[in-house]
Amino acid sequence: MASASSGRSSTRSSACGGRGGDADRGTSWSPIAYLEGPLEYKPAVYCKCKKKAPRWISWSIMNPGRRYYACINRRAGGCDFWQWHDEGSTTPFVKQLLIDLRDKVWALAKENAELRDSFADARSGTEQQLFGTLQWTALTTALADKESEVFSLTGNLKKLETQRQLLVVAIIGCMCIVVGMLFT
Template sequence: MNRSSSSEAGSNAISGGMRSGDVRCLCAKLSVVRKSWTDDNPGRRFYGCPNPKSNSCDFFKWFDIGRPYGWQKTSLLEARDLIREQEEELKKLRAMVGRDGKEEENKKLRAMIGCDAKEMESKMLQLENENKKLKQELAVSYGKEKMGRQFVIISWVGFVCVTAVVVNALK
């Protein structure tokens, strides 16, 4: 048998996962007993691979011999649907409580960040002004250095010229 026979008309095909005693799957591991929650086989147990997420092993074998029918099948389907509805409602309620509980904390954080943001903004403006001043000082320093280099170069040129004139005059 293949896995598709257990999941014909439902969305949540398996649940549970107790170990079976002696039945091994196709990958030689001990199989686990799970429950099918499809519309055709609600609550019916079957053997399956302990690693259902690995698609390499498609082992499937019914644990329960008979299929559910009649009022038992109807009751199981109703219980399954009720459980799903309640799980969804719980998720919504938890999300609402989580948001409300965190909202107060978020307000406190925003207030703290708001104060810090104003302080940081003033500090940033102060640092930007200091940065501008330092850039201006650096530009002035570069100008002075350039003038110093030019003075040294002109001095050397003058020295060489005077030396050449003196040497030429002594000849």
């Protein structure tokens, strides 16, 4: 394990609570899941506060993928303990590859979040359309029932009108017979 080196400043700005990121891009999380938790390593390394120092992964441009130790409370008044876990940096090719992969993961994560938001919006719109369609279907069914009832009542009304006319004719016929019997 090497002591703190000149890469300190670039790594400090890249890690936020163990979730490395590039502050300029608005990302502040590690593009890959840690294989082990920041405190799940052995042998333990202790900071000046006498607490086990978490081991983080740097995602800075200068030291991508390089691991380091820092005081667990360094952002909340802890000590200034900081040291590299890995000796030296990687080759320029591997460094650039890690940066490109990091950026691609962040871009895909952003795109995934945007797609999820779009999907949620589309789903909400679809649910509203479905609700409207169900309401329309219910109203159409109710209208069809009312039209059927009107048709049935219209048929009954015609029957009753015909029966009323027959009754009037029968009454007039009876009256004619009665009047004819009175005058004969």
